[in-house]
Amino acid sequence: MxxxxxxxxxxxxxxxxxxxxxxxxxxxxxxxxxxxxEQFNRILEFFRKIDEVDTRSIPPMYHVLDIVNVYREDEVGxxxxxxxxxxxxPKKEEQFFKSPKIV
Amino acid sequence: xxxxEESVKIGLEVHTQLTSLKTKLFCNCPSDYxxxxxxxxxxxxxxxxxxSLPVLNKKAVKYAIMAALALNCQISEEMIFxxxxxxxxxxxxxxxxxxxxxAGGAPLAVNGYLYIEDQGYRKKIRISRxxxxxxxxxxxxxxxxxxxxxxxxxxxxxxVALLEIVTEPDLKSPKxxxxxxxxxxxxLEHLGIFDxxxxxxxxxxxxxxxxxxxxxxxxxxxSFKEVERALNFEIIRQKGLVEKGITVKRETRHWDExxxxxxxxxxxxxxxxxxxFPEMDxxxxxxSKSFIEEVKAxxxxxxxxxxxxxxxxxxxxxxxxxxxxxxxSLADFFEECIKLHDKPKEISNWMMSDLLRYLYENNIELYxxxxxxxxxxxxxxxxxxxxxxxxxxxxxLPEIIxxxxxxxxxxxxxxxxxxxxxxxxxKLADEVFAENQKAVRDALIDDKAIHYLIGQLMRLTKGKxxxxxxxxxxxxxxxxxxxxxxxxxx
Numbered sequence: 001m002x003x004x005x006x007x008x009x010x011x012x013x014x015x016x017x018x019x020x021x022x023x024x025x026x027x028x029x030x031x032x033x034x035x036x037x038e039q040f041n042r043i044l045e046f047f048r049k050i051d052e053v054d055t056r057s058i059p060p061m062y063h064v065l066d067i068v069n070v071y072r073e074d075e076v077g078x079x080x081x082x083x084x085x086x087x088x089x090p091k092k093e094e095q096f097f098k099s100p101k102i103v
Numbered sequence: 104x105x106x107x108e109e110s111v112k113i114g115l116e117v118h119t120q121l122t123s124l125k126t127k128l129f130c131n132c133p134s135d136y137x138x139x140x141x142x143x144x145x146x147x148x149x150x151x152x153x154x155s156l157p158v159l160n161k162k163a164v165k166y167a168i169m170a171a172l173a174l175n176c177q178i179s180e181e182m183i184f185x186x187x188x189x190x191x192x193x194x195x196x197x198x199x200x201x202x203x204x205x206a207g208g209a210p211l212a213v214n215g216y217l218y219i220e221d222q223g224y225r226k227k228i229r230i231s232r233x234x235x236x237x238x239x240x241x242x243x244x245x246x247x248x249x250x251x252x253x254x255x256x257x258x259x260x261x262x263v264a265l266l267e268i269v270t271e272p273d274l275k276s277p278k279x280x281x282x283x284x285x286x287x288x289x290x291l292e293h294l295g296i297f298d299x300x301x302x303x304x305x306x307x308x309x310x311x312x313x314x315x316x317x318x319x320x321x322x323x324x325x326s327f328k329e330v331e332r333a334l335n336f337e338i339i340r341q342k343g344l345v346e347k348g349i350t351v352k353r354e355t356r357h358w359d360e361x362x363x364x365x366x367x368x369x370x371x372x373x374x375x376x377x378x379x380f381p382e383m384d385x386x387x388x389x390x391s392k393s394f395i396e397e398v399k400a401x402x403x404x405x406x407x408x409x410x411x412x413x414x415x416x417x418x419x420x421x422x423x424x425x426x427x428x429x430x431x432s433l434a435d436f437f438e439e440c441i442k443l444h445d446k447p448k449e450i451s452n453w454m455m456s457d458l459l460r461y462l463y464e465n466n467i468e469l470y471x472x473x474x475x476x477x478x479x480x481x482x483x484x485x486x487x488x489x490x491x492x493x494x495x496x497x498x499x500l501p502e503i504i505x506x507x508x509x510x511x512x513x514x515x516x517x518x519x520x521x522x523x524x525x526x527x528x529x530k531l532a533d534e535v536f537a538e539n540q541k542a543v544r545d546a547l548i549d550d551k552a553i554h555y556l557i558g559q560l561m562r563l564t565k566g567k568x569x570x571x572x573x574x575x576x577x578x579x580x581x582x583x584x585x586x587x588x589x590x591x592x593x
């Protein structure tokens with residue numbers, strides 16, 4: 001089902017998808033860019049629905065549970081065993097994780 | 104018109120580790136990562152493993168409130184944490200837990216200030232915010248950063264508690280930036296929450312603009328010694344561009360400590376977009392008045408109070424007290440000396456003149472030297488006991504500073520014990536007289552020449568002659584010659 005163009009004003013254009021991909025360090029094909037542009041717009045359509053509710057008098061909620069001030073004391077606990085730390089690392093060198101050149 | 108130098112505006116973003124904490128900000132891994140084997144102080148939280156949950160270190164909040172109070176800030180009643188998203192291997196989660204002043208967020212504290220003094224004028228430096236965040240891991244580049252073939256990552260530092268302190272662009276020169284950082288360090292050290300002598304415990308980014316130009320950000324200034332250097336370089340670079348008619352680009356540059364230049368890092372990339380959003384894994388923090396009062400009650404003595412106390416307790420002039428309390432290690436050193444030897448004025452004089460001058464000229468800090476309160480006191484005692492002269496003390500002090508040798512041993516080893524033997528000094532004075540016959544004649548009528556002869560005797564003994572005895576002997580000899588001349592003429 002296709003809504004009239006006036007209703008479906010675009011929230012996101014392809015260039016923004018490219019920008020988001022760049023920030024996420026992933027490469028997208030031309031087809032994928034089209035697909036994601038479409039999908040992002042659909043997702044944002046849902047938010048438009050939420051936007052219909054007037055929330056001006058309601059303070060923002062930062063946490064789903066009604067809890068505050070969850071602290072721990074400054075006491076040393078256990079760390080991972082040395083052998084385990086690098087177990088899942090795709091690349092390592094000695095006791096280091098190895099990553100591509102970063103600039 | 105304003106000169107380029109006068110138009111300089113500098114703002115700092117300072118990151119200091121809360122080095123007195125035993126554990127990291129959000130997990131109970133030990134935070135003393137220095138000199139430890141890579142990736143051995145880590146857990147699922149600071150490695151960003153799925154399913155792990157951060158829990159806030161209460162003491163970190165307490166320390167941060169202390170710092171905020173000392174920096175005259177307003178403390179937020181409620182604060183939350185945010186995720187700052189960026190893809191960089193120094194943080195394994197691909198985001199940093201930090202605080203944010205937009206999107207309804209409030210950092211721990213805002214609107215503070217600090218006064219700095221430079222050559223008699225006092226200046227207010229506004230502090231826009233103070234907040235808590237986690238330190239990223241340590242990246243080990245193989246060679247210079249822009250030539251490194253790959254990067255090694257150590258997450259021991261990942262998650263260590265950092266205090267971020269941001270100033271308004273109120274600093275007018277690289278020197279003011281250094282003075283500000285020294286003052287900040289002094290306060291944080293007096294609070295007992297920070298040790299600036301630990302490598303990398305204070306790092307800073309600076310933004311600088313001149314002549315109404317674009318703001319350039321300099322990252323990776325890894326010690327407060329480097330700040331002045333990096334900013335001086337940047338001013339020269341930007342001035343050079345302006346003189347050639349080239350516009351200064353808005354960009355982020357990296358301070359290369361080894362080559363002592365700033366290098367452009369993100370020319371291609373557009374402005375950063377960190378897509379901040381609230382960190383739902385952490386509950387909001389309410390900072391109650393009573394909690395703040397509790398922290399206030401525990402606040403240790405701050406530098407300004409300590410200066411007052413030094414003046415009252417030890418009878419020091421204001422200037423001396425200010426110099427001694429300009430760093431916590433210096434002030435502690437002084438008070439340690441007093442405990443060993445209750446002569447504040449003497450100790451202060453030695454510290455203020457010879458000790459500080461040596462440290463300053465050699466660009467080292469007290470903790471980097473080998474001198475201890477005990478050694479300085481021992482040296483002063485040697486003078487008081489008449490074993491060495493003050494002149495000899497001045498000579499051996501650098502050696503004590505550099506080698507940490509016992510003053511008594513240096514004196515013995517080098518045969519620097521004061522010469523009190525009058526017969527010996529008399530014989531040496533004869534030599535001086537024989538070699539300086541003109542001065543001897545002048546000395547009969549001119550006091551200056553007498554001083555010259557005393558100086559020659561001191562020189563002959565390499566400063567070891569007891570100055571009082573040397574003085575006495577030379578004057579006696581001159582007097583004898585005078586009497587002889589008188590008799591001859593009579």
